Amino acid sequence: MFHRESGVFKTTYAADMALYPLPIAKWTMIALAVIFVLIVPMMVHEYYLSILNLIFIAIVGALGLNILVGYTGQISIGHGAFMSVGAYTAANLAVKLGLPFWLTLPAGGLMAALIGVVVGMPSLRIKGLYLAIATLAGQLIIEWTINRVPAISGGAQASIEVDRPSLFGFAFNTQGRLYFFLLFFAVIAIVATLNLVRSRIGRAFVAVRDQDIAAEIIGINIYRYKLLAFAISSFYAGVCGVLYTYYFGIANYEQFQLIVSIDYLAMIIIGGLGSVLGSILGATFVTLLPIVIRIFMENVGGLFFTAAEMANVISGLRLGVFGGLIIFFLIVEPEGLNRLWRNIRSYFRVWPFSY
Amino acid sequence: MTRFVRSVLGVAATTATLALGAGQAFAQKEVVFGLQCDRTGPTANVGTVLCPGYQDYIALVNSKGGVEGYKIKVLEIDNEYKVPPAIEAHERFKKEGAVLEGLYGTPQTAALNKKLEEDKILGTSPGFGTSPAADGKRFPYTFPIAASYWSQGGAAVAFAKEKLGTLKGKKIAYLFYDNPAGKEPLPILEDLAKAEGFELRTFAVPAPGLEMGAQILDITGRYKPDFIITHLFGRAPSVSIKELKGKGFPLSKVVAFVWGSSEADIIAAGGMGTAEGYNTIQFAGVGKDFPVIKDIEAMYKAQGKQPPKEMDSTVLYNRGVLVAALHVEALRNAIKAKNGAMPTSEEVKKGMEAVKGFTLGGLVPPMAITPTDHEGGGWVEVWTVKGGKLERTKAWFQGNRPVIEKHLAADASKS
């Protein structure tokens, strides 16, 4: 990740596909692990941990959406609805059957995957804009169903409270403890995605995205892989929804409305389509952006605006900058933050002899 | 590599020091209030008026020397009506040492209930959140501090009864926004229908409710009710006023819940003239005829400024003032109980539970918040559009309180 190779010396495919291209990459990972597992939780204020927690959850969701949109080239504006499917599945299981999180979490993911396949069905016939609108319809229909069916929603409030997750009697009930809980799943999601995209399935996804007809000719069953992409992506979304549920202590479909789907799309566009690191960077960036803008304005804005104006200015500015950045990245750097990071790396790879 | 690790460690250490430093930096005689708001999201039309009301009242208190010698610092965070930013806002408030926080939004309140309890910081959810939260035993740190949707439902039926004389054999239509908040008063209305002997039919308006021609036709053309109770959000109240007026239904036989009752809703429907007779339920006083509003105007004049135009939208602005006033009152009680020492957030919570007989010249209802009743009794007023402005038609009252209490008790025993 941070290392600088002096050239390309790979002689086998296996070497090219390896998770750690050089031994030093492994050391980087170990260092990162030490930082995140030992140093950060010990030295950082709980407030920053809570932001990291939100980022971890967002990473899981963004990775899932990137598998679908970035790697397979299908569009989905229904990611938020899949999260709510996962959330309600887990909450119902946790409350009605008293199941622990290590059962409800995969169950929520699987249920979301199932619904995701159903919503993804139109992708077999249509693509592009039409698929986008079909998934939008999926989002609205799922919301409608949850709101209407008390057996799912748990009554008129459409919200189900769940207890904090606990393992062997140890409850994850503070930001510091939830940090480990969420970090664990974020890491699993990252490693799983890294392995997925360099596997046979991942390469099939990319083939479907790049040239579906050619993909079919070389023997990839594109129907199967498209639905698989929807299933895997929705599984991530479902898990993300379950994590939100445990983090908030409640499942509520109003937490997963259309705007959430759009936020997640923004994450992967800004971070970089078709890139694991991009998903991570995008999730981090979109979560941090409003916070950074606000803290910046709290410190600097007083020079230009009165206190009364400020509240509206901060809000408007945030939305404006958010939209502006999406446009900026689309036009100037369509491969997102991931590309910027690669550019920086390739600059330093030959530094200081750049010629 | 090692150099890299070292530099990361350095950055982490610096951040941590800064964070700890910032935590201790706030001045001795200053109390921090957290306020969440929505100024850009789907309820921005409320937030952009309500939150200035809150800020202005706090500014007024500070300009008069603060609360028992303590200045109040308000930290306002726009949560965009999204949940993750609401969580971040809460954690920020906690880090800055806020003794209480104003919540904003029903899903946000739902997601924070548990955190408030874990962190022992009280949060107020006036006019949103869930009705069972009035039960202080079940939700110890959540304070609706204003009539819940259940209480509003009870009050709406009481008002209809007063208007119609008796409800026996009458027909009442309930036109509601098709979301959890809209459905919340249903059990109360159904209970009252049985008890009072009226017929109740419900008509749902799906979000965003920009159009409800068919529902209004169904109500005025087929059902032909004696009275209509509306519970709508966003632009939907304006549309309902317009459509009902268009179908010739007398607006004096309509009563709207609190989020369909602001001046903006009526103006957008075509102005006060159009909505003559429209009844609205209010949990804060309406208009500028209160000493505290005059004081805020005077404060602006003293600074050589015009009072802001948000003040003209008195329904929402006054609600902001009400929330701020109750927050300040809770703090005042807590400081007094400690003989002037800086209270903790738990002591402020006790202070809030001691708020009683604090009416601010009629802007705040004669509520009594107790450890068991965090709603303060569910008081409302009815204001009616008369001659181009909102006039009080029914002063502070609690509608059908026994039914609400029965449901609160039933809900408490359920969990």
Added chain:
Amino acid sequence: MGEDLEFFFALMLSGASIGLMYSLIALGFVLVYKATDAINFAQGEFVMLAGMVVVTVLGAEAPLIAGVVVVLLVMVGFGFGLERVVLRPLLGRPVVAVIMATIGVAAVLRGWGPLVLGIETRALPLPIGDEPINIGPATLPPIQVLGAVVAVLFFLVFSWFFKKSRMGVAMRAVADNQQVAQAMGINVERYFALAWAMAGIVSALGGIVWGAMLGVDVQLALVGLKVFPVVILGGLDSIGGALIGGLIIGIVESLAAGYLDPYVGGGTKDFAPYVLMILVLMIRPYGIFGRRQIERV
């Protein structure tokens, strides 16, 4: 029986007039898609912007006609500018890029629009009164009649424009095949900009009509959500389809609310158009009137 029939008629009429008002919004969307293949997720925000411009002008004690002129100029300028700055660089990019760019534009408009043009809810009074207009046994609010009339007028104007005028024919040529059109000496980029400007004009009128109906604030942008079922049903690139699609969606919504709601406890109005839309997508994805050249898989 007589009353039932009357109710049915009233539902149809109310649905049809609202449906035509949806068409008004959808027209702007279709114009852009027809000419440039771009999908505008910011259509609702266009309408919001137009409404805000009008009430701001009216707020300065200007007459309504001044407001109409100003909003037309602003929206045309905005359409041109947007095409030049945001959409032209994205030519030839995948569809998701354009969708996200318009979502970005929507966020910018929602962020800056209220900040610059005023945040509070304002009424947009039109000199057409409030007294309902009687049509047979049913009544309609005058604003809906006006909206329907404007939508039909636009339909007639654009039909003429695309069939008869030189510019319209050129635009159709661009839509059909950009390369051939370019070879025939048509300045493709100019027509792209023109399409966005035309969408601006439609949105300006849409903003006035919907603003008068709902009042103007950020929430006016929500009308944009209604576009998708309408255009999918009618066909993404058909002006007539937008009109018919709007009519059908309006009527289906109205009938669903009138006849289905009492049985399922309400709320089918939002749901019905999307179910219809999914069916159309599965059976006839190019819509009722759309060109049969949708990319199938």
